[in-house]
Amino acid sequence: MKRNITRRECLAGAAMAAGCLLLPNVPTIARAAAPSTRPALPPARAGKVTIGRCKTYGPELVTTLATMFDQLGGLGGLVKGKTVAVKVNFIGVRSQRLGDAKMEDTFWSHPSMIGAVVHLLGEAGAKQVRVLEGPWSSAETLEEVMLSQNWRPEDILNAAPNVEFENTNYLGRGKKYSRFWVPGGGWVFPGYDLNHSYEDCDVFVSLAKLKEHALTGVTLSMKNIYGTTPITIYGGQAGIDEPAVRPQGGRGEVFHFARRAPSKSAPQQIDPNYSKDAGVRLPHIIAELNAARPAHLAIIEGINTATGAETNYGSRPQAAVSPGVIIAGTNTVATDGVAMAVMGFDPMAVRGKAPFTSADNMLQLGEEIGVGLRDPKKNEVIGVPIADALFDFAAVRTKILQQQRGGRAGGA
């Protein structure tokens, strides 16, 4: 099938000839001036997704991941000699745990998972691996963020040759922000200005946690990419004309509720009167970002995680759980679709149906904009069968609510 490919994708073409299927199945990343017309989008293509069982963060983790990546066609063809950017997930106020469970066992990417992925990327020949995230309201280095959680960042830095961290919540080490246009023109924003790291890479990996989300229903590899947007431009305290120097606060004012615009230096909302319903805005923005900065590899870790929401709200029925699964795939929509099925949710659900009770289905929007197909039946799903990997998140919530009411425990 003919498609537009970038120069970097050309380099991967040789690997295709060698049988590697882990290829960037992504539309062109347009970096030039804004398109003056809305081109027709190529239809989303089927992807490949694998499910792995992994009970602990011990030695089995690397083995499991290695098997999974082999099942997807191998990492070598994708990353050999390349700069690989891995976007991890350090959401929310870093000191707010769920009970006394650590952040990495509930809401955050686990350091062992990050280290294992980095290690395997290095083994596959990646020239450089850059671990990226924009931690809540902070320009501290990711190393400092990790230290504040009693982690050993050197374990990740030493997992492969030439590993770096960068906080992408602001300009960071870049001289300017990089502009990513949304293929087809977008619904909310025509493009986004991101930290240079998301451009200065050959391969982009979304490394997410298997979680629900209080608004968007789920937060998986698609929603992880929402966190690429710098707070200095898209935060409530962002600069009016130009980006702020340091990030402060969150993105709700701009993205969720449209109470203010991004810094004027960044692409502005297409229609100033676009819906102010966060349940409409956020899924559309997430889909746009996935199309503008697509991932070559999506990994969703659910060895230990939390149910109920993406962070500790304090008021929701939440629990630390151990599904013991990892899902990985060649695009974020397909991978999220399988992950939702593993969570006991229907990726085909429409707004109003669980888990999308308050929001549009971001997977459906991602499909419309060409990122991938959300129906597991339309993708190649290998590894552990979904039915065997199933961990019913809703059932956990039901059980908690019953316990709170003093009723008999239900079963998950």
Added chain:
Amino acid sequence: MAIGVQSIPMRWAAGSLDIARRQKDKTFTPAMADVLRKWLDPSLLALVQGTPINCLVVSWSSGTAADAEQQTSLKPLLDKARQAGLDVVGLIDGPGDKTAAVAAARAAGLSAIAMKGNPPANAGIPVIAWGSSDQSLWSADAPVLAISDASWPGVSQANDPAGGPTNLPWVDSNGALIGMAQAMGAGKGVKSVWVAVDPPTTVKQTAENFLLAIADAQASGGRWVISLDDQLRADLAAKTAASAATLKRITDMLAFFEKNNATRAYGPMARLAVVSNFSDPMDRILGEQSLNLLPRTREPFRVIARSQALAASLDGLQGIFYVDRELPDAALRQKLIAFAEAGGTLFVRANWSNPEGTPMQLSSEEAYLLFSERSVGKGRLAVARQDELDPFFTCADIQNILSHRGDPMRLYNGPSMNCVCQVATDGRQGVIHMLNYARRAGGDPAVVYVKTPYAKASFVSPEIASPVPLQLAVQAAGGAELTVPKFAVYGAVQLES
């Protein structure tokens, strides 16, 4: 009994002066005035008999015609208090003849007077310095400094709910004022710092509000002058069971702190010192707000008055924030730079002339920091890049530059909590006072991290019958975490090597 560190004071509002003082408040009613008259009844002293409260503060003079009536009407109460072994402090404020007021207090046999400014020469009676937290208070030659412009502790009720650098809610605490007073009073024979703040009249106070006011002061080494709100005062006069129960909780909290008073001899468990004379108005703002915000970043600290810094020990410190624009004299500058040369980090203002050391090449991702760094010996000199410093970001950047690798402690959960960390002089024992400004237990237990390798830990609180042993979960990266039982207002983690 001499007024000093053993004095546990209570504001005994009663009589015409307190009625006149309260009449300025729109919420004050005739019924409340009646209650203030009732509190002249000596029989009400039974409320404090057998409790730790041993010192009453009464309104003595306001420089008005009502002074004489007040002093006369207090006489039966004073006589009974003397018989009961209670100290009575007479509060003198307003205009008028201070000499006469002091003489009357002496003649009436008061234990001490409390007043702003300099007392008359040869007062012949101990004087408590009672006033706003400023140079005149700190420079007073008095055994007790009583801060009259303190805050009512709690989660801030301000309209803007945005918190500080960590996005935690803003809390109103008097820890900063107490720290400043202690530092500025060091070397002047100041034995105790009191916090003289009355409960707000606009909202009904629960027992937890009073308990927090006690704990907020005690944790920082000060004492809140117990002050009741109108409703509690009325209910106690009417001898309701509920009010008696509230008062018992208040006095039980006081008794708890007296029982666990060994930590009064402890010093701060901190790697950072804040040095200032808090005299220039802008320095005062930056210094005081830094002391308010550092607990919210969970960065323990010591306060050192600039005037005392040359003599102060810098042992155990990794960072010093020299707040003042006024440059130190040569001897102090030499000492501060020696600290940096030995491996510490000295943070100074932008006007630090001829900065020592050589500029460090920092990466562009550090361009946002408020400080530029210079290499000095084994350490660093961090010079502010701009004259005006945002206290929020100043605290965040100081902690960032010092690095979380050296955090003495961390707190997880407890968004409305502050911690005051102290250690014994021999380092073998430590305590982490934990104050919950939300005044009710949260859904998640607080988790404390300590860097020092202690062997045992336990949790104490007036809210539990006996100490609870805590498990020290050693972390692979070093240090240990402890999960703390939930508590509403105050608890302390006691640590032993």
